Amino acid sequence: MAQHQGRSPWRWAIFLAVAVSLFALLWVAWSLADRHVPAPWGEDVRSDSTVAVGLRDAPKSLDIRTERDRPVGQALLDNVYETLVGVDGRNRLHASLASSWKTSSDGLTYTFTMRRAITFSNGDALDASDAVWSLQQAIQQHRPGVETLGKLTNVANPDAHTLVLTLGEPNPRLLRALSGPIGIVFDRDATINYTSQAMGSGPFVVAAYTPGSSITLRRNPKYAGPDPASSQVTLRYFATDDAVAAALHKGEIQMGLPDTIDLERLRGNDSSLSIAQDNGTRTVLIGFNADPSSIFSDQRVRQATRHLIDVPAAINGRHDVATRLGGPIGPLEPGYEDLTGLFPHDSAEARSMLSYFSSQYLGTVVFLVPQEYRDLGEALTQQLEQDGAFGVDMQVVDDATMATRLTDGNYTIALTTLEGDESAGTFANADSVFRYTNGTAQRQYRDALASTNDKDYQRHLREFARTVSQDAAADWLYVSKDQALVKSRLEGYQVAMSGARLRVENLQVK
Template sequence: MFASLSNLRRAALATIAALCLVISSACAGGTSSSSGSGGSTDIKIGLTAAPANLDMTQTSGAAIPQALMYNVYESLVKLNTDGKTIEPLLAEDWSVSDDGLTYTFNLRKDVAFSNGDKFDAQTVKFNLERLNSWTANTPSNLSAIDHVDVSSDYAAKVVLNKPDRNVLYWLAGPLGAMFDPNSVNSLKTKAIGTGPFLVKSYSVGSKMLLTRNAKYWGNKPFLENVQLTYYTDTTSCSNALLSGDIDTIYDFIAYDQLDQFKNNSNYSVRVGNAQGILVLSMNSQKGPFSNEKLRKAVMYAVNRKAIVDTVLNGYGTVLSAPTIPTDAWYSNVSSMYSFNQDKAKKLIKESGIDNPTIVFKVPSRSYAQSVSQLVKTQLEAVGFTVKLETEEFPAVWLKNTFNGKQYDMTVINHVEPRSVFNYGNSEYYWNYTNTAVSSAFEQARKSSTDEAFNTAMGNAVKQIQEDAPADWIYNPKLVVVSKSDVSGINKNDVGISLELSNIKRS
């Protein structure tokens, strides 16, 4: 869920990093390091957000699906690299009933799990009817699924209790992952999927090794071995690329170090769109931010452009609403809370709270640490007192802040697509509820046209923005830096997976 915060996801890390989960693969690939044309079939990719384990049904955050979705685990359908189009994957095709309540999926007949277990309509039924056992990755997004009827071995009818225009979209992500029914009791340490890669091993917080699935039902990937290496700081990650320890940095965020790669012909730098929203959440159910005027004071006190320029070196879009430019319902609403210190001071005075004090829980991610220092300075300039408290990410932050909701303010980059829907979930960590928003989301779900869907979504966004349960600071760009012989990495992040199947070496 969170990126690089998710997820989101990503004992304290210092403790668990010493642990090594060795995950057995049912079918390990070879170890060849070169292709017939002489290019390497191995790659080492640097990342800065590590999975706490391999179970995305119980562990929040984006790091697990980033590594496993479409690579190890597959879904009935997948999201195209444009982030909008739904394509077949384990389903050859599908149809929707006129009333929008039944989705019939015709499944591929040549698919098996990497341990040899069969994939069929009973597998689909098992997985989609156990979503209520998930505690992570917002299973409520597929709450419209009532049950699954098995028409034949390779035909599954997903029956809804109410129309939901989002069903295919959510089925294309982690919630739609097909797990082997015989392996769900060991999801934390074993990943048994139908995908083009197998998890060979994972040293928690350090390295994940994947190898080509020689028995994959689809087109075999070019890469034979993939090493995902996780770094706790961006400088170490950059140095690893310069020294040749890794071949690519996906989601490069050491922006002040980017020029050394842009000006070197041995590397390529690609900039694309991402789903992330840097969210400065304010707990509106307790503490100082139960006062709406203080939340709005924050909105005016934070200089978002200064943060984008300083933290991202300009590689991002200034926001002030929970929507990004690639959303069909996006409109430039950043002017609603333009930086205005006088307005912020006036709202603090109107709140009736002298010298409001905030406990700001900050995850131990480099971007979050940088943002928090700027926000602290900006808020104290208008009359807040801000106490920064760093929490180890992912373990401590997920336990205390995300799950325990023990915070006044926190900050994280939400990278999961359409995270705005979580503002309709009163149980979500930002502790927000508004019946008008829930109603707008419901209208979107049951809409029959794209126009009606986008209108309802726009209405929800406007109401959320008016209530200010958070400050949405920026939408970062995705920056991918690679050795010049690496190609095929999608420069646009759709918020689900770092898909490995299309990557090649020349």
């Protein structure tokens, strides 16, 4: 008995040690199989979960260097490729591959400090020399967006961690330009086929690509930042919105970004789906054809039309409205000012202004409307025809036809959209599809582009936007929301600005 009592504590100690070890092994196995959870001894155990996202417009190729269409940037920016300057979901600039930067007082020299210990997905080191080479290639090959760099006279790297850009004249849009595809840093030693392959320094690599069908992104083991929440994210492309919805209902994808704004219809009675919305930068507007042969070349006709249209009534109940708009610059863009009060709805004032013109002179307005905005077009048509103000021939057209007819000037007015980064400049360009020209506005826009600091840049932009709005170059209606259908177990999604940059780094199914 005495001998048995003496050994008992040791036996209990051995039993407890074995039990603790087994529990720890089971815990780790569960963590690895289920989700991204830190192990008890402090190491990071990565999740092997996968996510699939449904989209409509597939990239024509993966060559983000030469492809002008937005889908390639939507898929690869921030996921596979990183830029010198980053931009967040509120369109604010922040550090990315460049950890900081300084601008000279004359606005002609930008000095960037590059992050250290960054590599491309093949293990090659990324430093300032790669940034110099990437910008030189963009300039020499005149790649899309190179004009946003302005008069760049010299690109140099005095050391591996410093990039210096010298301009011949100020360009207050340079930092924002470097947050887009023109600011991507490529590996100068890479030998890949960029049309079907991609290699950057971002959190993912392209593991598979089926043109027009899917892009499979897998975790980049060389990424310098935190591991993506999921080991694999597949972007799948569908021919119709209904096909995106069907894949969501079947659980084949966990997130869908249809083209339509009517996500309630696509969701149906599926309680596992929710609608996620956030601010976008797309402007919905009525563009006026100001060609000298058009009645909308007359300022009074344009201004009367803005008074005639009751914007709040026309857009009431629409699910995609983020912010009413009264000018060419949205709330997420530099130089924004609320200009919605300049042309309040006033039918009497509109009729008085139009009374100077005969009905024969005004004729019938050819109103182009995209298929997606048919209901809005019908509401606006009713307002334009009120009390016989205008005769309206509303023509619903597909996107390709819309683009062709705008370019050819084969329209009177058009319900159309512009992205925030192009909206203002469109009305400073007399050769745009709207044929609008105003000497004062064009001078104000040139003054903005000649600014040596952001404060002056935004001040001149506000002056320009007010001039253009008062002159009724168009009737800006609203900035639309970015929207998505999301399965209930999906976490880490960011909908804001997802039409341009679909960040999938934090996507994870719980």
